[in-house]
Amino acid sequence: MSRIPVTILTGFLGAGKTTLLNRILGENHGLRIAVIENEFGEIGIDHELVINAEEELFEMNNGCICCTVRGDLIRILGNLMKRRDKFDHILIETTGLADPGPVVQTFFVDEELREQTFVNGVVTVVDAHHFSRHVGETHEAEEQVAFADVVLLNKCDLATAEELAETEQRIRAINALAVIHRTTRAEIEIKKILEVGGFNLDRATELNPHFLDAHGHHHHHHSDISSVGIEAEGECDGKKLNDWISKLVRDQGQDIFRMKGIFAVKAQADRVVFQGVHMLIDAASGGPWAGRPRKNSLVFIGRKLDREALTSGFRSCLT
Amino acid sequence: MKSLGSVTAGDHILDLKWNPEGTRLLVTPTTGPVLLADDAATLLQEIPGHGMGNGSSDWFAGSPATCGFDGKIRCGSREWKPGRGMIEHVRTSPDGTLLAAGQGKALHIFDASGSDEKSLCDLPAVVSDFAWNRKSPTEIATAGAGGALLWRLGEKEPFARFDWGGASLQVRWSSDGRWLATADQTASVHVYDIPRDNPLNMEGFESKVRALAFSADGKRLATAGSPVVTVWPCASAKGPDGARPIQVDGSENEVLALDFSPATGQLATGDGEGTLLVVTFEKGQFRRKRARLGTGISALAWHPTKPVLAVGHTSGLVTWLSMGA
Numbered sequence: 007m008s009r010i011p012v013t014i015l016t017g018f019l020g021a022g023k024t025t026l027l028n029r030i031l032g033e034n035h036g037l038r039i040a041v042i043e044n045e046f047g048e049i050g051i052d053h054e055l056v057i058n059a060e061e062e063l064f065e066m067n068n069g070c071i072c073c074t075v076r077g078d079l080i081r082i083l084g085n086l087m088k089r090r091d092k093f094d095h096i097l098i099e100t101t102g103l104a105d106p107g108p109v110v111q112t113f114f115v116d117e118e119l120r121e122q123t124f125v126n127g128v129v130t131v132v133d134a135h136h137f138s139r140h141v142g143e144t145h146e147a148e149e150q151v152a153f154a155d156v157v158l159l160n161k162c163d164l165a166t167a168e169e170l171a172e173t174e175q176r177i178r179a180i181n182a183l184a185v186i187h188r189t190t191r192a193e194i195e196i197k198k199i200l201e202v203g204g205f206n207l208d209r210a211t212e213l214n215p216h217f218l219d220a221h222g223h224h225h226h227h228h229s230d231i232s233s234v235g236i237e238a239e240g241e242c243d244g245k246k247l248n249d250w251i252s253k254l255v256r257d258q259g260q261d262i263f264r265m266k267g268i269f270a271v272k273a274q275a276d277r278v279v280f281q282g283v284h285m286l287i288d289a290a291s292g293g294p295w296a297g298r299p300r301k302n303s304l305v306f307i308g309r310k311l312d313r314e315a316l317t318s319g320f321r322s323c324l325t
Numbered sequence: 326m327k328s329l330g331s332v333t334a335g336d337h338i339l340d341l342k343w344n345p346e347g348t349r350l351l352v353t354p355t356t357g358p359v360l361l362a363d364d365a366a367t368l369l370q371e372i373p374g375h376g377m378g379n380g381s382s383d384w385f386a387g388s389p390a391t392c393g394f395d396g397k398i399r400c401g402s403r404e405w406k407p408g409r410g411m412i413e414h415v416r417t418s419p420d421g422t423l424l425a426a427g428q429g430k431a432l433h434i435f436d437a438s439g440s441d442e443k444s445l446c447d448l449p450a451v452v453s454d455f456a457w458n459r460k461s462p463t464e465i466a467t468a469g470a471g472g473a474l475l476w477r478l479g480e481k482e483p484f485a486r487f488d489w490g491g492a493s494l495q496v497r498w499s500s501d502g503r504w505l506a507t508a509d510q511t512a513s514v515h516v517y518d519i520p521r522d523n524p525l526n527m528e529g530f531e532s533k534v535r536a537l538a539f540s541a542d543g544k545r546l547a548t549a550g551s552p553v554v555t556v557w558p559c560a561s562a563k564g565p566d567g568a569r570p571i572q573v574d575g576s577e578n579e580v581l582a583l584d585f586s587p588a589t590g591q592l593a594t595g596d597g598e599g600t601l602l603v604v605t606f607e608k609g610q611f612r613r614k615r616a617r618l619g620t621g622i623s624a625l626a627w628h629p630t631k632p633v634l635a636v637g638h639t640s641g642l643v644t645w646l647s648m649g650a
Contacts, residue, residue: 040377057377057394058410060429062451064470064492066511077453077470077492077510081413082394085378088337088355088623088639116510117532 009124010087012096013200014109016150017131018140019102022160026131026192026199027099031055035196037094042082044101057082061101063108066115071105072259072284075112080119087122095200096123103146106130106153107263107284114286127202130154130184131192134165137173148231151177152263152307154184155202163190181307182233183266231263234313236304236320241272246323251280251287254319259285261311267304268292272325280304326603326616329633329645330366334358338637340381341626345421350626350635351389352643353382359391364628366645372399380413385424386437390415398426398435407433407441414454420462423478427452432467434478443478454495460502468496468507472515475505487517487524494533499543504559506546508534514548516557516565525566527557536580536594541587545606547594549580554594554602556611575615576600582637586627591648593634595622601636603648618644 017023027041031053041056062078079098086093100109106128113125130150133140140147151157157177162170174186185202187194247269255262265287267280279292304320335357342351349369352360356378358371375393382391388401392412398405410429417424423443426433432445432452450469458464463478473496475485492510499505505517513528514537531551538547544560554573557565578597585592592604599621603614624637632648 054376058396060410060451062453062470064510065490066492075492075510077494078451080510081453081494082378082411085339085355085394088339089378090336090356090641 009122010093010096011126011200012083012098012113012123013126013202014098014100014106014128014153015131016100016104016106016109016128016153017102017158018133018137018144018147018150020136021102021131021133022158022189022192023099023102023131026129026158026160026194027097029192029194030097030196030199033196035200037200038091039095039097039200040086040093042079042096042098044078044099044104061104070285071107072111072286073115074108075115076108079109079112080116083119083123087118095126097200103144104150105146106150110153110264110283111286114283114288126200127155128153129156129158129199129202131158131160132173132177134159134162134170134173134188137176138169141176148180149263151180151184152231154181156199157181157184157186158192158194158199159186159188160192161190162188180231180233182235183305183307231307231309232311234306234311234316236302236317238302238321238324239299240302240324241270241300242302242323243325244271244274247271250319250323251282254316255282255285255287258308262306262308264307265305267302269302269304270295270300326614327647327649329647331642331644332360332362332366332368334360334641334643336641337639338624338641338643339379341624341635341637341643342382342384343626343629343635344384345629347629347631349384350643350645351382351384351391352635352637353379353391354641355379359389360643361389362643364633364645366643375399378411380411380415383415383417383424385415385417385421385435390417390424392426396428398424398433400424403439405433405435405439405441407431407444416455416457418457418462418465419459422462425455425457425465427455427467432465432476434465445476445478449474453493456496456498456505458498458502459500464502466496466498466505468493473505473507473517475519485519485522487515489515489524489526491515495537497537497539497546499539499546499559500541501543503543504539504546504564506537506539506548508537508548508550512550516546516559518564518566523566525564527565530555532579536583538583538585538592540585540590540592542590545585545592547583547585547592549583549594552576552578552580552596554580554583554592554604556592556604556606571606571609571611573602573604573611573613575602575613578621581621581623582625584625584627584634586632586634588627588630589632589648591627591632593625593627593636595625595636597621597639599638603634 064077277292334354336354340353361370376395378394380392390400474483493507556571576596621639
């Protein structure tokens with residue numbers, strides 16, 4: 007049974023999520039998309055494919071943020087998966103003040119959802135004109151960018167060229183991996199939202215060959231959220247790598263929002279693909295290298311990341 | 326066991342509910358019309374469904390009451406949309422005078438006139454499930470993030486809290502009013518001895534507990550998620566505390582549905598492969614009858630007075646089975 011892709015749509019209040027959602031629901035793309043909406047705004051979306059549900063955080067382990075999941079999603083998606091006529095895609099719109107962490111973690115933690123769905127991408131809509139103010143007011147605006155695979159820098163018509171450049175630079179400093187699209191009234195090709203293909207390192211390096219370059223980013227950066235990219239030739243020792251990552255997430259998992267890696271592991275012919283959210287990690291075969299150089303790439307997005315410590319820690323795993 | 330007839334709904338059967346007299350069965354599929362059939366498996370009526378998904382149904386004031394993801398409750402010719410957000414369950418109070426529906430952090434409670442002044446609003450957590458106390462029809466338990474809360478209608482604060490910090494997905498109240506049980510996201514079951522204020526935590530289940538049912542006399546609690554059904558004794562002074570449960574094997578796949586017969590005390594279980602077990606308990610032992618019924622079994626409902634079992638399948642088929650003497 008093929009797993010159903012899930013897109014998580016997040017963004018601060020008024021950034022344009024509802025406009026984007028209406029566009030997705032209204033456009034003739036030939037996909038059956040179910041929408042789960044947590045945003046109970048004044049202008050709700052009245053559409054036959056929209057389910058409204060109140061956000062329900064389940065703390066599974068004494069309030070540890072890494073073990074917090076969304077109970078409402080577990081039950082709604084469980085019900086949708088029972089249907090005879092399955093959907094092609096599921097879209098979850100979070101509230102403007104939502105931490106995307108528990109939403110993503112739900113798909114790591116719940117066994118049934120893991121079997122039947124996968125997170126295709128986190129799309130964050132950012133108000134180009136007000137982002138700096140939002141960042142100053144709450145930590146959620148930054149965290150939503152930190153979790154993003156795709157950022158829609160929206161309302162570009164309301165921002166000056168300088169504001170746009172500065173906001174884009176700020177977003178890039180938080181999340182070096184996300185693809186940024188500049189939009190007005192959330193006008194964008196729908197496939198750029200729905201066909202993200204997960205937290206994809208290959209795609210990111212194709213779009214920006216230098217994004218893993220430790221010296222490639224010298225943005226003026228006020229935030230303590232940032233990205234650290236590591237790239238290294240050679241092969242990893244599987245046990246050392248496992249031990250290092252386990253210790254890292256145990257010690258610093260609360261501050262690591264997302265992580266992704268592609269590893270060349272000794273005695274393993276295929277690529278090993280790794281991803282994680284806070285303390286939850288998952289590794290799987292990424293298929294053959296197929297002519298690509300056999301090397302290791304790893305990205306962390308999080309708070310108070312120590313680039314040198316991460317780099318040296320990873321290098322200690324090389325054979 | 327003998328088939329008495331069948332009806333087919335358009336989708337995976339979510340819920341089956343006999344009316345109190347046992348003359349009508351309400352068949353709720355995951356999507357599409359809710360079916361009303363009689364005790365001879367004759368289809369009587371199709372009731373409009375609730376858009377993206379139906380919730381579980383019940384009988385209220387002599388009519389079927391349905392709910393769903395569209396946030397609506399329908400009961401006979403009446404329709405209520407009490408707020409925004411999906412409604413997953415409607416449940417009638419044991420005396421038949423009130424209908425409760427969970428919606429977000431509210432538990433709407435309607436009487437036959439449609440008044441909802443007894444509703445519980447602004448609860449501390451989203452109501453994932455709720456259960457009436459059969460012994461005291463003005464008491465209701467809500468479950469959700471944090472655990473379970475026990476309420477008396479008309480009072481603003483819960484009269485008891487089983488707030489252990491977890492994530493409760495389902496809640497059931499034993500018919501003798503003594504036990505409250507929750508099935509939790511963490512593959513565990515919490516059972517509360519209400520008079521003794523004694524919470525018990527049962528962990529170590531192979532997977533999340535998907536089905537939970539008390540026997541009609543409140544002496545047994547069955548829990549299932551894996552292919553093995555665990556039946557906890559609740560009759561003694563200490564109940565399941567320190568007791569060895571009965572493990573009922575024989576299912577081929579994860580058990581999705583459970584129901585105890587009010588008439589015979591037998592337990593029926595159904596798994597994802599279509600294996601039906603009918604378990605009879607005798608002096609701490611049990612014997613079981615096993616049958617393969619084709620597609621996965623997703624809902625079970627014993628007739629209130631006869632040895633007749635309605636079996637709902639993931640395919641949408643519902644079969645009435647007579648279990649004989």
